[in-house]
Amino acid sequence: MISQSMELPENHTEQSDNNCILILDKLGKSWSSRAQVKNDEIEVDLIYNPDHDDFIDSLLPFHEHPRYLEIDDETRTLILSSGWIAYNEKTIDIEAKIISPVCNQLIYSELPGTSNHIIRWLAAETLVDEAYHILMVLNTCYTCRKQRGLLELKLPSFDLVNNIEKEVSRYSHDWQKKLVRLAACVVSEVFISDYLSLLANADEVQPVNRITTDYHRKDELAHSSIFRNLTKEIFHHLSYKEKTFFCQVLPLPVHWFASQEFIVWETILNQLNFKYTNEVIGDCRAESEINLNRIDYSELIQLASEVGVFDMIEGKESFERQGLLS
Numbered sequence: 001m002i003s004q005s006m007e008l009p010e011n012h013t014e015q016s017d018n019n020c021i022l023i024l025d026k027l028g029k030s031w032s033s034r035a036q037v038k039n040d041e042i043e044v045d046l047i048y049n050p051d052h053d054d055f056i057d058s059l060l061p062f063h064e065h066p067r068y069l070e071i072d073d074e075t076r077t078l079i080l081s082s083g084w085i086a087y088n089e090k091t092i093d094i095e096a097k098i099i100s101p102v103c104n105q106l107i108y109s110e111l112p113g114t115s116n117h118i119i120r121w122l123a124a125e126t127l128v129d130e131a132y133h134i135l136m137v138l139n140t141c142y143t144c145r146k147q148r149g150l151l152e153l154k155l156p157s158f159d160l161v162n163n164i165e166k167e168v169s170r171y172s173h174d175w176q177k178k179l180v181r182l183a184a185c186v187v188s189e190v191f192i193s194d195y196l197s198l199l200a201n202a203d204e205v206q207p208v209n210r211i212t213t214d215y216h217r218k219d220e221l222a223h224s225s226i227f228r229n230l231t232k233e234i235f236h237h238l239s240y241k242e243k244t245f246f247c248q249v250l251p252l253p254v255h256w257f258a259s260q261e262f263i264v265w266e267t268i269l270n271q272l273n274f275k276y277t278n279e280v281i282g283d284c285r286a287e288s289e290i291n292l293n294r295i296d297y298s299e300l301i302q303l304a305s306e307v308g309v310f311d312m313i314e315g316k317e318s319f320e321r322q323g324l325l326s
Contacts, residue, residue, distance in 0.1 A: 119233070260288070
C-alpha cells in the first residue's frame with residue numbers, strides 16, 4: 001500500500017547536484033539551435049498525399065485479428081487514418097494534461113529543488129516546445145480528417161488520462177498529487193521518443209505525418225535528457241517520506257501508457273460502422289487490456305537505478321509489483 005499520511009517537511013536541503021545543473025544549463029543554451037519551433041512551419045496541405053496510409057498497421061491493437069486482415073482497402077484506410085487521429089489526440093493530452101502542468105510547477109518552483117533560474121528557464125523553453133507540438137498535430141490531424149471525410153469522428157477520454165486523474169484523486173495532500181503528476185511526466189518523457197521513431201522512420205506512411213512525427217521526436221530526444229536530470233535534481237531534494245512515496249508511484253504510469261485504449265477503439269470502429277467491432281474488441285480485450293510489449297521502459301529502469309530508487313526497498317518492491325523487474 002502507498003501511504004497517504006506523509007507530511008511535507010518544513011525544510012529541504014538547498015544543496016544541488018552540480019553535474020545535473022550543468023547539463024540542464026547546456027540544454028537550455030542549445031534550445032535556440034535545436035528546438036523545432038525555430039524551423040519553418042510545415043505546409044501540411046501542400047505535402048499531404050492521399051495515396052499513402054496515415055498510420056502503421058502494427059500499431060493497431062487488433063492488427064493480427066482475422067476480421068481486420070480480411071477487410072477491404074477503403075475500410076482499412078479509414079481505420080488507419082482514425083488511428084493517426086487517435087494517436088494525435090492522445091499526444092495532445094500528453095502535452096497539455098501531463099507535461100505542461102509539470103512545466104508550470106517547475107516555472108513556479110513548486111517542486112523541491114526547483115527554485116533555480118536554470119530550471120525555470122528550461123521549463124519555459126520546454127513549455128514552448130510542447131505548445132508547438134500541439135499546434136503541429138492539430139494541423140496534421142485536421143488535414144487528415146478533411147482528406148478522409150472524418151471531420152465528425154469523436155473520441156472519448158483516454159485510459160491514460162483517466163488513470164492519472166484517478167490516482168491523483170486518491171491522495172489528500174497537494175505534494176502527493178504533484179509527485180504523481182511528476183512521475184507520469186517523467187515516464188512519458190523518458191520513453192516517448194522510441195515510440196515516435198516507429199512512425200518517423202516508416203517509409204510507407206504519409207510523408208507529412210512522418211515529418212511531423214520526426215520534428216516531435218527530435219525535441220523529445222532533448223526532453224528525455226532534460227527530465228532525466230530534473231528527476232535526479234528533484235529526487236535529491238526530497239525528504240525520506242517523499243522519496244518513499246515517489247519510489248512507489250514512479251512505475252505506475254508504465255501500465256497507464258501501455259493501455260491498448262479499447263474504449264477509444266470501440267468508439268472509433270462503431271462510428272466507422274465496422275460490423276465486427278464487438279467481436280474484434282471483445283477478442284482482443286479478453287487477451288489483454290495492457291500490453292507492456294508495446295513500449296520500451298528500459299530507460300526508466302536505468303533512470304530509477306541512477307536516481308537511487310532501487311536503493312530503497314519500497315522502490316524495488318514497487319517496480320517488481322508492476323512486473324517491470326524480474
